Amino acid sequence: MKLVIDARYTRVTHHDGISRYTAGLIEATAKIAEVTMLINDLRQLDLLPDVPYLKVSAPTSALEPLVAFQINKLKPDVVFSPMQTMGTLGRKFPVILTLHDLIYYAHPHAPKFLPAPIRWGWFLFHQVYFPQRMLLNRADAVATVSQTTAGLMRKHRLTKRHIGLVSNAPSGESASRDKQATVKNTLLYMGSFMEYKNVETLIRAMRLLPDYELHLLSGISQQRRAELEAEIPHGAKVIFHGGVSDEEYANLLAQCTALVTLSREEGYGLPLVEAMSVGTPVVVTDMPIFREVAQDAALFADPDNEEAFALQVQKLSDRDVWREYADRALERAGQYSWDLSARQLVDLAQYAIDHSPNSSK
Incomplete structure (x- = not known):
């Protein structure tokens, strides 16, 4: 099977969620299929596996609606995009498009760092469902990362196409932590x-956890940091890291009590699986997607109840309880791997080939 994977959403300095998802899929799928990846910037190769590639126009380019004409020269059996916005005019191949979640229908405001016209377009796009339907119905099959999102897509009739699961997974680089260590x-x-990530509630809950430190690991703008610093209760210990390397992240995961989030919406929750894969307990929002991903390996809390969250964290101060959830985390994380995701992708690709009018087979 000649499978082309769109890697143009790969970052050039560090991975974000889509970037890591794409790189993980490419590396695993290249073991079982003939994979060529699409890039638009040679610097993207630093974060991608060593597989053949074609340099084409950027996904934000005015040429995007016609990008299929550049891809046709590869004569692929099928093309997979980790997004739903890939141009398909003039294509001579089956295509799989991906919708990760429906977060922005509930929270339609775009990130503030985007230019105002893009923020307005983003907001208006997510006021109704028919633009999404138009995007997804161009595909021969649609991928998503969770059964929760697949269910929401069916509920809102977002596509007439077959929906297949191509799961997210943690990197395979981190070893399980020593559960006997401090x-x-x-x-x-x-x-x-x-x-919608609801970090404010996490911060405010630290007034109930005076013996704990909350470490906020990701990069953050100065404006947003100032907003969150204003929420820190007197005497609470909240540390802003402003971004960490993969090595620093792994070291912090190997020593902490738990990874925590009280996000109100998620499409998957990769940090949960990353933490569980090394045997770190997780305390998270009680909502369907986290129930699907973690099952009984997590401690769940109401995102609006600081006391309930603090109580779940305090349970982990009992060493036996902590070890129990560490074991559950490892067992559950074992259900996720990029090799499994690659097999899911190849199966979905075969479905697209078998059912596409653009298939050469």
Whole structure:
């Protein structure tokens, strides 16, 4: 199978969620299929596996609607995009498009760092469902990362196409932590600081956890940091890291009490799986997607109840309880791997080939 994977959303300095998802899929899928990746910047190769590639126009280029004409020369059996916005006019191949989540229908405001016209377009796009339907119905099959999102897509009739699961997974680089080692009274948050992430409640809850430190790991703007610093209760210990390397992240995960989040919406929650894969307990929002991803390996809390969150964290001060959830985390994380995701992708690609009018097979 000649499978082309769109890697143009790969960052050039460090991975974000889409970038890491793409790189993980490419590396694993290249073991079982003939993979060529699309890039638009040679610097992207530093964060991607060593597989053949074609340099084409950027996904934000005015040429995007016609990008299929550049891809046709590869004569692929099928093309997979980790986004739903890839141009498809003039294509001579089956295509799989991806929708990760429906977060921005509930929280339609775009990140503040984007230019105002893009923010307005983003907001208006997510006021109704028909633009999304138009995007997804161009595909021969649609991928998503969770059964929760697939269910929401069916509920809102976002596509007439077959929906297949191509799961996210943690990197395979981190070893399981030593459960006999000393556990530091630290809580880690890894993720963005957009409003729906509800980091304010995490910070305010630290007034109930005077023996713990909350470490906010991701990069953050000065304006947003000032907003969150104003929420820190007197005497609470909250540390802003402003971004960490993969090595620093792994070291922090190997020592902390738990990874925590009270996000109100998620499409998957990769930091949960990353933490669980090394045997770190997680304390998270009680909502369907986290129930699907973590099952009984997590401690769950109401995102609006600081006391309930603090109580779940305090349970982990009992060493036996901590070890129990560390074991559960490892067992559950074992259900996720890039090799499994690659097999899911190849199966979905075969479906697209079998059902596409653009298939050469």
